[in-house]
Amino acid sequence: MTDDLERLRAALKSGSPEADPARKADDIAAAMSAFDTAFAETAESAGTTQESSIEPRPSNSRPVWGRLIDGGISMIHALTTRAGLAATTGLVTAGLALLIVLPQDTAFGPGTDGAHDLDIDSAPEAPVLLDEPVLAEAELAMDLSSAAPPSPLVEQSLKVEGRLALSRAAPETSVVSRALTADSDARPAPVDVDTEAFANEDPSGVTAVADQPVSTFSVDVDTASWSVIRSSLMNGSLPPTEAVRIEEMVNYFPYAYPAPEPGGAPFATTLGVSPTPWNPDTQILHIGLQGALPALEDRPPLNLVFLIDTSGSMQDPDKLPLLKQSLRLMLGELRAEDEVAIVAYAGSAGAVLEPTPAGESSKILAALDRLEAGGSTAGQAGLEQAYALAETMKGEGEVSRILLATDGDFNVGIHDPEALEDFIARKRESGAFLSVLGFGRGNLDDATMQALAQAGNGQAAYIDTIAEAQKVLVDQLTGQLFAIAQDVKIQVEFNPAEIAEYRLIGYETRALRREDFANDKVDAGEIGAGHQVTALYEVTPVGSSAVLNEPLRYQPAATPEGANGELGFLRLRYKEPGGSESRLIETPIPAEVSQASVETRFATAIAGFGQLLRGSVYLGDWDYDAAAALAGNARGEDPFGYRAEALRLIRLAGSLDK
Incomplete structure (x- = not known):
């Protein structure tokens, strides 16, 4: 040598x-x-x-x-x-x-x-x-x-x-x-949020009651935003600002609202006014709706079409593999007489499983196991085939639901998104509703998923863990699939003798014009069996030092006759499932300010957390530590640990935002 x-x-x-x-x-x-x-x-x-x-x-x-x-x-x-x-x-x-x-x-x-x-x-x-x-x-x-x-x-x-x-x-x-010298053991690349698209609007500002005394919006029971926020924080980064929809954060959590009386309206209303934690000169108006939960044996048979994205972008472990695990959990909650069909779409769409009784679980699971990711995303063709298949499954008194599971990367087949939304809106008139489940990060098209779910009278959820699948598809399955009220709208008229200004926290993408409230042709959100809706206003009393708008010279405040002691007036409109005419519920809002309940304090803590993530200008010096303290003192009954998780995420966000 x-x-x-x-x-x-x-x-x-x-x-x-x-x-x-x-x-x-x-x-x-x-x-x-x-x-x-x-x-x-x-x-x-x-x-x-x-x-x-x-x-x-x-x-x-x-x-x-x-x-x-x-x-x-x-x-x-x-x-x-x-x-x-x-x-x-x-x-x-x-x-x-x-x-x-x-x-x-x-x-x-x-x-x-x-x-x-x-x-x-x-x-x-x-x-x-x-x-x-x-x-x-x-x-x-x-x-x-x-x-x-x-x-x-x-x-x-x-x-x-x-x-x-x-x-x-x-x-x-x-x-x-x-x-x-390339590192063959390199960790996966971090989420590239630049390729993601989220549905949101600019935060609502403060409105003078003298200018606009009426606030109108559609209810929202989606929860996708909270899961996206959690996904970002657990990956070590603050979420994109546009991904923060505060109403979805607040509505992610269950609240102890009283149930409606049997034989009455499909939901009960809870109202409360309490001090604002971040501003001693304003108040929080808390509106809560609790939907009725019928007995499982009383619900109608279900025709369920799984519309599954099997494109190449779905191959990551938190996409198609997690999707399969999630649907396995869901199948265990169906009754034997329910029917299941599966349509997969990638470069082309096709039926993977013809309508099959849910009792034949081995056949359904075998069809799920055969799914593999590959190809581009022909989303429109898949939707059309899923609706056609749902039409063949429809029976008298039965409920049809299409469950679209995707990362939202619709890169083939949707040349006109508005035309697709119109197509889905027409199909919902036949009774086939569309819900959307999002999976994975990196190319998440949340904006399209939200638009499709709203057009289809369904809910949008984002599943980032198997525990979230348990929550959405097992614990809340009945509410996800069975509506008890459609086109539910909320309108609040504020009393100018009591309230000078108001600000609706969240619901920017659900805002309606005042005249939309009584127009039954205008679509709105649905409430599923057992669902809850929570909305929070920050209101400024007349004479408060927190008033931001100068008074108008020629429109002095007037007290409506018989309105003494009322902060405002709440109106609700809804339709029975499949109905065409709405019903009206009216309730005065007492002006009495009381100590905030545990439910109000926790909901307010989450709303404050969302405003911190969005960089709100209305919080003053209130910070993540204050939000964590408020949430920690209002955990109440927390059997599934959702509120404990929220406390951890608030603290984590505070550490990252430095």
Whole structure:
């Protein structure tokens, strides 16, 4: 080996020689012969010393330097496949140098596992083996865009020393060093929120009662925003501002509202006025609705079509695999007489499972297991086929629901989103509603998902964990699938003798015009069985130092006759499921201010948390610590730990927002 080393030193000191194909072939043959000889000698030595005490190692657990030889040979073979480029003596000598620098007494050997052969901390400092001329020559010889990649062992070995000579010789320009020192154990890239789209509007401002005494909005029982916020925080970053929809945050949590009286309206109303935690000169008006929850045996049969996105973007573990696990949970909650069908869509749409009784769970689960991600996303074709299939399943007195499960990456087939929404709106008239489940991050098209769910009279939820799937598809399944009231609208008329200003916290995407309230042609949200709706106003009493709007000269406040002691007047409109005419409920709002209940305090803490995430200008010095303290003191009954989780997330957001 002395002569070989002398030749190696001479080669390293010399300039780049001219390419010589014949010499290249001779050098490669010599190198391979030297490799084989070294391996044979070491293998014989290892067999002599360990034969009596150690079982033979499997072929994929050879000593690390032996596997490095294989990787070097594979790399050289790959490099010689480029007919237009000639490998030179420098490239061969570089391969020999990699072998020589790894002595047998380093921190790995035949008795260690191949996945952990290298001891990074104890590996000796390696000398600089390659100078710039040799590196330049190696770069010229290697076209890594077409050559086979080095073996995992070569990547691992070169990664440790840098970290060998290649990483220390021209790391800025060397293709070789950049490729071979790449970290094969790199963690997944962080979420790129720049490719995501969220449905939101600018936060509502303060409105003077003298200018606009009436506030109108559609109810919202979606919860997607909270799960997206949690996903961002658990990945170590604050959520995108536009992803924060405060009404969805507040409505994520259950509240102890009284149930409606049997035989009456499908929901009961709870009202309360209490001091504002972030402003002592304003008050919080808390409006709560509790939907009736009929007995399970009284609900009608369900026809359910799973419309599943199987495009290439769904292959991540938190997308299609989690989707399958989630739907497995849901199937256990269906009754035997319910029917299930599955439509998958990617480059094209197709029925994976024809309508099947829910009692045949093995058949349904087998169809789910066959789903694989691949192709582009023909979302429109999938929707059309799902509705067509739902039409064939419809029966008298039955409920039809399409459940779209996707990451929202509709990149094929939706050329006119407004036309698609119109298509879904027409289909809901037939009784087939559409709900949307979002999965995964990175290309989440929340805006499209929200638009489709609203057009389809359904809910939108985002599932980031199997625990969230349990909440949405098991604990709240009946509310997700069975409506007790449609087109539910809320209108509050404030008494100008009591209230100077108001601000609705959230519901920016659900705002309605005043005249929309009595117009039964205007669509609004639905309330499912057992669902709750929570809305919060921050109101400023007349005479308060917190009033922001100057009084009008020609419109003095007047007290309506009989309105003394009323903060305002609440009106609700709703339709029976499948109905065309709305019903009206009216309730005066007492002006009496009382100590906030546990439910009001917690809802207000979450609303304040949302405003902090959106950078609200109305909170003064109130901060995450104050929000955490308020939420922590208002946990109340928390059987599933949702409120405890909220407290942890508030504190985490406070740490990240510094």
